[in-house]
């Protein structure tokens with residue numbers, strides 16, 4: 001599979017094309033229209049043509065390894081298109097992020113959607129499946145979680161699943177179109193759980209051997225455990241920061257924000273992709289949402305993926321039992337609407353343009369149209385499968401139908417993302433200026 005490098009970028013540097021004259025359908029556009037029966041083929045189309053799944057973009061993919069991907073663009077300063085300029089930078093101030101987050105909704109959506117199209121093919125959406133391999137019985141006190149022993153919820157603790165059971169679940173997910181399989185265990189940390197860890201290493205090897213990407217979320221990890229997981233074939237590790245450093249102690253008291261950042265650093269140092277995001281609906285203010293994005297966007301490397309979750313309030317948890325209308329209490333899912341989600345996703349898309357933004361828990365609460373709003377805001381990854389750990393999620397069939405409706409295709413496993421069609425066609429202007437200071441305008 002072809003990958004893009006400096007040669008292509010040299011060719012696309014500062015190239016713009018005229019949009020005034022009607023354009024005769026080219027052979028590649030004809031192929032596009034033939035493959036998309038809903039598009040009416042005419043002798044002429046307006047320029048530029050619809051870009052999803054263009055033949056060129058199909059042939060060109062970035063390297064799969066996120067570090068190789070970023071290295072290819074190390075001398076890139078910024079991208080501009082249709083009046084919007086963006087760049088990958090790590091020196092964001094909270095004020096700058098707050099300014100973006102507070103833009104009128106229509107303006108924020110326009111900018112985020114344009115940034116998305118400058119860096120990604122908006123038609124390609126990664127599908128990940130999350131399986132709880134060890135449910136309940138966790139001693140932590142996360143106030144949103146149904147699996148904590150400190151809350152009385154419907155969840156009954158179960159032992160760690162057997163390797164064979166997990167591999168069968170991974171096979172089902174693969175058959176349903178999923179390309180990344182994530183395994184979650186409800187505990188504080190891997191610690192000294194040697195037997196369990198050995199089984200998890202076998203699961204990672206097994207899923208990897210099936211040609212799927214493998215992700216784990218196992219709580220806190222030390223450097224050696226991260227190294228062994230990498231050796232077994234782990235693609236990514238999920239460890240969410242949940243919310244801002246300021247709001248965090250109101251949600252969890254049994255481990256610190258610093259603990260979480262240490263695990264993220266161990267994962268990154270082992271060469272594993274970092275998946276790290278947060279949850280809306282924890283009683284946080286807008287400043288906390290901005291604060292979370294500020295921490296993520298100023299990490300030494302942006303996470304490869306940032307999941308944005310809407311709290312699924314579970315009865316028996318402190319946040320599930322909180323009255324959403326009571327100003328003195330932490331608010332629940334009732335206070336997170338699709339505009340909140342889209343605003344958060346759009347801001348994440350602008351401040352971390354090369355990061356996959358994952359529309360995660362709470363998706364079942366949103367209609368297809370609301371989810372579309374979130375994809376337009378820049379989300380390009382979802383969790384599929386009818387369960388997300390312990391809460392409900394859209395079934396595989398519902399997602400297949402949503403993808404067909406929206407013209408989306410899944411990202412293959414172990415393949416880098418498609419090069420943005422706007423980059424292939426030269427619609428995006430890329431400036432290459434070496435220097436530390438990069439500005440978003």
Ligand code: SF4
Pocket residue numbers: 138139140141142145146147148185186187188219
């Ligand atoms: S979120 Fe994770 S660490 Fe926190 S209680 Fe639930 S399972 Fe335990």
